Amino acid sequence: MKKINRFFWFCSGAHIDTLKKYPIEHNKYVGIGATIFFTALFASLSGGYAMYFVFSGNAFAVGFAILFGLLWGTAIFxxxxxxxxxINKEGSINQQILQATPRILLAIMIGVVISRPLELKIFDKEIRQKLKTAYLKGQHTKIDSLQRTYNQKYAQEIVKNNDLKKEKDSLERDINRSRYELNQEVFGDKTNQTSGIIGYGTYAKQKADVLKEKQDRLKVVTDNLGQNEQYLGQRKDYEGVNSTRLFSEKQLDSLANVAGFADRNWALGQLSYNVDGSRDLDTYMAISFIGYLFILFECLPVFVKLMSPKGPYDTAVAKLAEANIHFAERDKERDINVTDSTYDHNLEADINRRKQIITGQSEYDLSRHTYD
Known part of the structure; x- marks a missing residue:
């Protein structure tokens, strides 16, 4: 436990030699240090997960993720x-709050940054489904756009093709009817369109000529229609209309697996909305509270330091800082002509006086101290 406590004291940024003298402050700085350590741990996991998606599919993705996670966690720590x-506890409450405000804002930013990748992992299943829906919808839109562009670009050819189809259908119906009438004329069936005389006579020959004329026209129309459809088919291939198809379920799964960080982040934001665009309050609150939790967790060490009353450790650290500042200023003003022997003697005495002041074993008055 001593080693664990000492480690968390180090994490809290406390001056360990001074903190040891005040047992009443030990637990407070263990708590602060533990909070800082676990915040850095979560940051490391978050950064590593984000980097894993950046290099997803790369053979070294795991190595890059571990390396970046360690670097990111160390930086946050x-x-x-x-x-x-x-944070200095010597000032008034307002001064401490003013001093801590930039640090709190920075802590909020850090909390937002480290929470997002973990939110992506927590809602991974929902994000995949949202991405698959978005990809399928996007493919529908792409196909519709290609089809509209094709129809606008080749409008004349399409109209001509439709006219040829209509003419072909009309000719085929007329040919069937003319062929039937010719048979009636040849076999002598009496109708409004036939003479009722058996044999291949004058009327039968006329009907045969009309039938042949229609068949010749049908052949021309069919050839023209085939050429036009072949041209339009080539244009469809060129414009990508024929090659663009809706994604299969397997393709959608593959796309969702290789989706980048930006796409997944977008999908996470879209989870808070229903299909009709209204807010999905339950999902929105779930995602938001995870982010708020990490922000609070990141700000917690600052809040603990602000809320805790001024203790003996804070007073001792302030006294230590004041003594160091005083001696630094005095050293700066020391006469450069002092001989080496005198300087060494005075330096040794000076070190002893500093130790006495820091440890509280002397009532040495800093304001009256003069150098011999």
Missing amino acids: NMDRYIVSS
Whole structure:
């Protein structure tokens, strides 16, 4: 437990030698250090997961994710440690709040950054389904757009093709009717369109000529229609109309698996809305509370430091800082002509006086101190 406590003291940014002298402050800084450590741990997992998707499919994706996760977690750890340790408890409450405000804003930004990749992992199943729906809808839109462009670009050819189809259908019906009438004329069936005389006579010959004329026209129309359809088919291939198809379920799964960070982040945002565009309150609250939790977790060390009363450790650290500042200023003003022997003697005495002031074993008055 001593090693664990010492580790969390280090995480909190406390001056360990000074903190050891005040047992009443030990638990507070263990809590602060543990919060900073676990925040950095979550940041490491979050950053590694985000980097894994950046290099998804690469053979070194896992290695890159681990490396970036460690670097990102270390950066967040160092930043949190500095934020907490730099809050000065010597000022008034308003001064402390003013001093902590930029740090709180920075902590909020860090909380948002580290929470997003973890939210993507938590809602992975819902995100995949949303992506598949979006990809299928996008493919529908693409096909419709290609078809509209094709229809507009080749409108004249399409109209001509339709006219040829109509003429062909009309000719085929007329040919069937003319062929039937010719048979009636040849076999002597009496109708309004036939003479009723058996044999291949004058009327039969006329009807045969009309039938042949229609058949010749049908052949021309059929040839023209075939050429026109072949041309339009080539244009469809060129414009991509024929090659563009709706995605199969297997293709949609594959696309969702290789989706990038931006697509997944977009899909996560869309989970908060229904199909009609209205807000899905339940999903929105679930996603939001996860983000709020990490933001609170990131700000918690700062809040603990602000809410905690000024303790003996804070007073000792302030006294230590004041002593170091005083001696630094005095060293700066020391006469450069002091001999080496005198300087060494005074330096040794000076070190002893500093130790006495820091440890509280002397009532040395800083304001009256002069250098011999």
